[in-house]
Amino acid sequence: MNTPPARFDAREASKWFFRHGHTAWLGLRFADQGENWVELELPWREDLLGDRSRPVLASGPIISLMDMASGMAIWQASRTFNPVATLDLRVDYQRPARERASVLGRVECYRRTRSAAFVRGIAHDGDPDDPVAHVAGVFMTIAADPRKENPALGGSAGND
Template sequence: MTDQPSFDPRTATPFLTSRGHSGWLGLRYSDHGDDWVELELPWREDLLGEDGQRVLASGPILSLMDMASGLAIWKAMDRFEPIATLDLRVDYVRPAREGSPVFGRSQCYRVTRSAAFVRGLAHDGDASDPVAHIQAVFMKIGQSADKRELPGE
């Protein structure tokens, strides 16, 4: 039995997305499983990328996927601990449909002593027709990361 409660994305997301950049974007909880989390980015006119184009900018989608990835890692580990994004690759396949929210689903498929690996996709209602795919690596910087002693210690 552990003295630390398990990580619940449904209850953690409103707190984690209520401030800062995530709060301004309006990210919302959508769904989760044992090792994945899906968030929603509502479509807004002020998130368009270029004047005259009705296409959602890439930055909000990147932020959506980064937050969904962090939540997926915490869900897979079943606890919250500090992590940092080391590498997040986003391959955009097509623009998101005008007026549609974008959903970001990330799956944590491996956790090691010092890193966590995720993959995922962004879609606007049909996961079989993605807007983007992602691959990412996060560094674990919490207390549970194995601390190595320096020579002479």
């Protein structure tokens, strides 16, 4: 008897996601969620500066924030965790973040197909009407590990 997977909940998942790997190192925090969106926070840290002469967060950590928020928004919208791969994540910077300010990233998954998910969102430092950046992205949904289905890719069909 197969037990159906638990419904994905970004708040609960973040307790695990943000204790490990890159997201833990960045110090990402869960902020809020809805049916098809997630908001995360990247706290300001001096070691994440882009320019030592200006105490503002570098663009790289903000991109990581938005990429993670995108994945979590997709899982929130689909109500389940299945691996996704970033195909395209466009980041249009509007301005630098304010000095010594954390950045919030809010992303919504506005469309899903069998093999793709589409997201859009903003990064802001306290005022969503004055964004640091806008993002738009396309993610590939991965239903199964292709190596398990195709021995030519390094797996053995059904022998794992």
